[in-house]
Amino acid sequence: MKLYGYFRSSTTYRLRIALELKGIDYEYIPVNLLTSEQKGEAFTSRNPFGSVPMLEADGCDRAQSMAQIEWLDEAYPENSLLPADLEDRYTARELAYAIATETHAVNNLPVLKYLKDPLGHSQEEIDIWYRHWLARTFAPLEARLAQLGTGDFLFDRPGFFEVVLLPQFYNAERFQFDCSDKPHIARIAQACLALPEFQRAHPDNQPDNPEMSS
Amino acid sequence: MKLYGYFRSSTTYRLRIALELKGIDYEYIPVNLLTSEQKGEAFTSRNPFGSVPMLEADGCDRAQSMAQIEWLDEAYPENSLLPADLEDRYTARELAYAIATETHAVNNLPVLKYLKDPLGHSQEEIDIWYRHWLARTFAPLEARLAQLGTGDFLFDRPGFFEVVLLPQFYNAERFQFDCSDKPHIARIAQACLALPEFQRAHPDNQPDNPEMSS
Numbered sequence: 001m002k003l004y005g006y007f008r009s010s011t012t013y014r015l016r017i018a019l020e021l022k023g024i025d026y027e028y029i030p031v032n033l034l035t036s037e038q039k040g041e042a043f044t045s046r047n048p049f050g051s052v053p054m055l056e057a058d059g060c061d062r063a064q065s066m067a068q069i070e071w072l073d074e075a076y077p078e079n080s081l082l083p084a085d086l087e088d089r090y091t092a093r094e095l096a097y098a099i100a101t102e103t104h105a106v107n108n109l110p111v112l113k114y115l116k117d118p119l120g121h122s123q124e125e126i127d128i129w130y131r132h133w134l135a136r137t138f139a140p141l142e143a144r145l146a147q148l149g150t151g152d153f154l155f156d157r158p159g160f161f162e163v164v165l166l167p168q169f170y171n172a173e174r175f176q177f178d179c180s181d182k183p184h185i186a187r188i189a190q191a192c193l194a195l196p197e198f199q200r201a202h203p204d205n206q207p208d209n210p211e212m213s214s
Numbered sequence: 215m216k217l218y219g220y221f222r223s224s225t226t227y228r229l230r231i232a233l234e235l236k237g238i239d240y241e242y243i244p245v246n247l248l249t250s251e252q253k254g255e256a257f258t259s260r261n262p263f264g265s266v267p268m269l270e271a272d273g274c275d276r277a278q279s280m281a282q283i284e285w286l287d288e289a290y291p292e293n294s295l296l297p298a299d300l301e302d303r304y305t306a307r308e309l310a311y312a313i314a315t316e317t318h319a320v321n322n323l324p325v326l327k328y329l330k331d332p333l334g335h336s337q338e339e340i341d342i343w344y345r346h347w348l349a350r351t352f353a354p355l356e357a358r359l360a361q362l363g364t365g366d367f368l369f370d371r372p373g374f375f376e377v378v379l380l381p382q383f384y385n386a387e388r389f390q391f392d393c394s395d396k397p398h399i400a401r402i403a404q405a406c407l408a409l410p411e412f413q414r415a416h417p418d419n420q421p422d423n424p425e426m427s428s
Binding site for chain 2: 048049060062063067070071074086087089090093094097098101102104105106108110111114119125132136137139140143144147
């Protein structure tokens with residue numbers, strides 16, 4: 001498999017975690033979002049959405065991270081990301097899709113760029129926007145996790161939910177969003193970050209991160 | 215089952231279509247978004263996300279429309295929304311999640327409200343924002359549908375993709391977004407709108423629509 005992505009892209013980070021947790025070998029091919037490489041003809045002829053991640057797998061160029069993850073878990077059942085129990089599957093998806101739609105989608109790079117130009121907002125206003133949508137989902141997420149009485153992970157080991165949570169936790173730190181009053185979220189994130197799969201998937205450890213220690 | 219929703223909410227509309235296509239009887243309970251009923255204690259004690267739709271089903275209060283739809287299709291396999299073939303399932307999800315994350319999430323009511331207050335944008339600027347995110351996803355969506363050579367529906371009958379497309383097609387009409395150069399999208403939408411399941415699910419035919427003909 002080949003994963004086309006960008007080190008700091010939250011959705012690429014999701015795929016790196018998913019592939020690591022499933023134990024699937026893949027080749028990582030950086031796409032430079034800063035030069036809009038994903039909007040060039042060479043890329044959009046394969047992925048009309050012009051977005052990363054693109055997963056080249058089993059003869060197809062696949063777009064859309066959540067569809068990629070659902071597909072991976074069906075096509076490669078070993079080390080499943082979704083639990084077997086129907087209600088647990090629902091719970092994992094409820095929390096993951098809350099982050100994917102209500103936080104990530106609204107804070108995605110094209111949206112932030114539009115706020116700057118044409119809408120003319122300052123970086124400070126954009127940072128406030130960013131933290132607003134983090135707060136709006138992380139508060140009910142924390143409430144749900146408290147109701148569920150979770151331990152180090154949502155279930156017995158990290159899976160579908162943690163794949164989506166960790167990139168958003170990384171963003172929260174980048175945007176100085178305080179998670180100290182979110183003990184369940186913070187505990188799950190720290191437990192994940194201690195695992196080699198999450199360390200290998202981390203943006204700090206990607207070849208296209210200019211600050212990567214060589 | 216009980217579906218708590220609002221007639222014009224795109225995500226509630228998704229659930230109405232899904233339940234209709236699956237042939238599942240349900241009670242529709244209007245929640246008045248205009249008076250922020252979904253943010254009241256009576257509602258958030260059951261759904262901490264404070265959002266519609268909420269689906270009361272099999273003893274649980276379920277939030278997040280895409281998780282609800284995935285759950286419905288697993289818990290009630292009859293009249294499945296997702297096709298059986300692995301690649302077709304991927305395709306349906308790719309197109310549906312593109313709309314759910316890149317169009318719907320960014321054009322959702324809380325986002326439009328934030329653009330108005332505190333950001334101070336005019337209705338005209340908000341309408342341009344709305345059409346921008348429709349255009350940005352509908353163009354590659356049309357390209358994918360052309361590649362796939364679709365007929366009246368993505369596959370042999372309406373399912374997962376059409377559940378998410380039709381509410382967005384309704385929004386496109388409301389916001390004067392022209393779909394005449396999107397023949398595949400327009401054809402699929404018209405074929406769906408001719409079916410009684412989609413007519414019963416339509417916002418025009420809900421009891422909380424003030425313009426409903428009695």
